[in-house]
Amino acid sequence: MTQRDDLTPEEDREVSRLLADAATPTALPPDVAARLDDQLAGLVAERVRDRQPRADLPGPGDVATLPGPAQRRRRWPRVLVAAAAVAVVGYAGSTLGWEPSPDADQAVRGAEDAGAVAESQADTGGGVLEAPGADRAPGSGQAESQAPRSTREAPVPAGVPLGVLADVLTGRDARLDAHSGPGRTAGTDCATPELGPGDRSEVLGPAGRRVVLVHRAAAAGAPAVVTVYACGQPHIPLRTAFTLGR
Amino acid sequence: VSPDALEELDDASLLAAHVEGDDHAFGVLFARHRERLWAVALRTTGDPEDAADALQEAMVAAFRRASSFRGDAAVTTWLHRIVINACLDRIRRRRVRLTEPLPDDVEEYAGHGSTITAAPDDPPEAVLAGERRHAVVAALATLPADQRAALVLVDMEGYSVDEAAAMLGCAPGTVKSRCSRGRARLLPLLESYRRNRAADAGVQPSSAESATGGGET
Numbered sequence: 268m269t270q271r272d273d274l275t276p277e278e279d280r281e282v283s284r285l286l287a288d289a290a291t292p293t294a295l296p297p298d299v300a301a302r303l304d305d306q307l308a309g310l311v312a313e314r315v316r317d318r319q320p321r322a323d324l325p326g327p328g329d330v331a332t333l334p335g336p337a338q339r340r341r342r343w344p345r346v347l348v349a350a351a352a353v354a355v356v357g358y359a360g361s362t363l364g365w366e367p368s369p370d371a372d373q374a375v376r377g378a379e380d381a382g383a384v385a386e387s388q389a390d391t392g393g394g395v396l397e398a399p400g401a402d403r404a405p406g407s408g409q410a411e412s413q414a415p416r417s418t419r420e421a422p423v424p425a426g427v428p429l430g431v432l433a434d435v436l437t438g439r440d441a442r443l444d445a446h447s448g449p450g451r452t453a454g455t456d457c458a459t460p461e462l463g464p465g466d467r468s469e470v471l472g473p474a475g476r477r478v479v480l481v482h483r484a485a486a487a488g489a490p491a492v493v494t495v496y497a498c499g500q501p502h503i504p505l506r507t508a509f510t511l512g513r
Numbered sequence: 514v515s516p517d518a519l520e521e522l523d524d525a526s527l528l529a530a531h532v533e534g535d536d537h538a539f540g541v542l543f544a545r546h547r548e549r550l551w552a553v554a555l556r557t558t559g560d561p562e563d564a565a566d567a568l569q570e571a572m573v574a575a576f577r578r579a580s581s582f583r584g585d586a587a588v589t590t591w592l593h594r595i596v597i598n599a600c601l602d603r604i605r606r607r608r609v610r611l612t613e614p615l616p617d618d619v620e621e622y623a624g625h626g627s628t629i630t631a632a633p634d635d636p637p638e639a640v641l642a643g644e645r646r647h648a649v650v651a652a653l654a655t656l657p658a659d660q661r662a663a664l665v666l667v668d669m670e671g672y673s674v675d676e677a678a679a680m681l682g683c684a685p686g687t688v689k690s691r692c693s694r695g696r697a698r699l700l701p702l703l704e705s706y707r708r709n710r711a712a713d714a715g716v717q718p719s720s721a722e723s724a725t726g727g728g729e730t
Contacts (some may be wrong), residue, residue, distance in 0.1 A: 274700060282696040282703065282707070285669070286664055293555055294548065296561070297565075299565040299568070303569060303572060310577075
């Protein structure tokens with residue numbers, strides 16, 4: 268028997284017919300159909316399972332909620348106030364003659380808690396945020412004893428929002444105005460160029476030392492910042508407060 | 514989409530519904546075509562077990578890769594292509610692991626009956642037809658897989674050359690060539706059946722060998 272590569276058209280058709288005749292209907296056997304059905308059910312179940320959120324992975328329903336604009340604004344002071352509080356604890360004593368407190372660690376913890384307070388204030392419409400832990404840090408009892416109880420009448424430096432100074436210079440931070448006399452100095456001795464841009468106001472701080480408050484305008488999306496510097500030491504911020512929405 | 518509504522959808526819509534997450538759409542789609550896909554798989558592999566395995570593999574692949582369907586061919590063409598590829602893969606794997614020879618002895622039993630067991634009360638025509646079908650399938654199994662797939666689609670399933678080309682992922686000219694070469698290889702294996710068939714039809718077989726008095730029974 269030999270094989271020819273060049274079939275006549277008729278031979279070609281005849282082989283085709285034989286093939287077509289052999290193509291009798293072939294029903295899918297029941298056992299094969301059952302296999303396919305089982306497999307398909309497994310695929311569907313697998314797919315449904317994949318769609319369900321896993322306990323150890325965030326699913327569609329567990330997506331962490333990103334902070335909205337208001338929350339982001341509140342978070343700024345939370346972070347910055349905490350940092351400022353630590354700075355105050357570290358430098359305030361040596362700069363202004365305060366005694367370091369053995370409760371410095373507690374102050375840091377307080378600074379960490381400041382965010383929660385700040386958020387609370389922001390939620391209630393408070394415009395000024397600062398770190399209460401920092402307030403208490405350098406031996407609060409001693410500071411309290413040295414500070415006059417009524418400091419709310421302290422003069423308000425020009426160029427600084429009233430709300431900022433109401434917190435910075437009043438009972439919550441009595442040390443700054445422990446020797447409040449005139450409260451505000453007319454001079455510009457502390458207005459050194461190193462402080463950079465911003466509205467500046469000089470006030471008398473503890474032990475009659477002069478400090479300067481620098482109010483820097485808010486960058487887009489960030490709070491305005493009021494920083495208190497020891498006069499003559501413009502690189503050491505003593506205190507920082509923040510204003511929202513500026 | 515409710516199951517009743519799914520039945521009303523065309524193939525492309527069913528596949529799209531499956532991709533979009535409907536859990537029943539693919540089942541409706543596959544049920545619509547699985548009988549014919551089974552036939553293709555059975556004839557391409559020539560073995561019911563292999564055909565079942567290939568069809569199952571193909572179904573899983575189509576289920577999981579439905580999103581890769583680009584819509585530039587009919588869904589049924591796409592399904593056939595997946596099934597045929599699964600069959601061809603299976604044939605290749607089988608050849609690799611095969612320890613017994615392929616049925617190259619088809620020539621010997623081509624003209625000497627069949628291994629099909631006929632029921633005692635089957636009419637003679639039915640028995641002969643069964644033998645012929647078996648011989649054709651056995652002869653088909655001796656062809657290279659690409660020729661076999663082309664002949665299954667064109668000659669046995671009745672798809673056009675263009676449709677078969679789309680299913681096989683090749684040019685129509687390639688399908689024609691594979692069919693021609695496949696038929697040429699089948700002709701000597703099926704010569705006796707061709708003669709019988711021609712005799713039954715009352716015509717002379719149109720073989721060059723017959724015309725010259727050659728040929729073989």
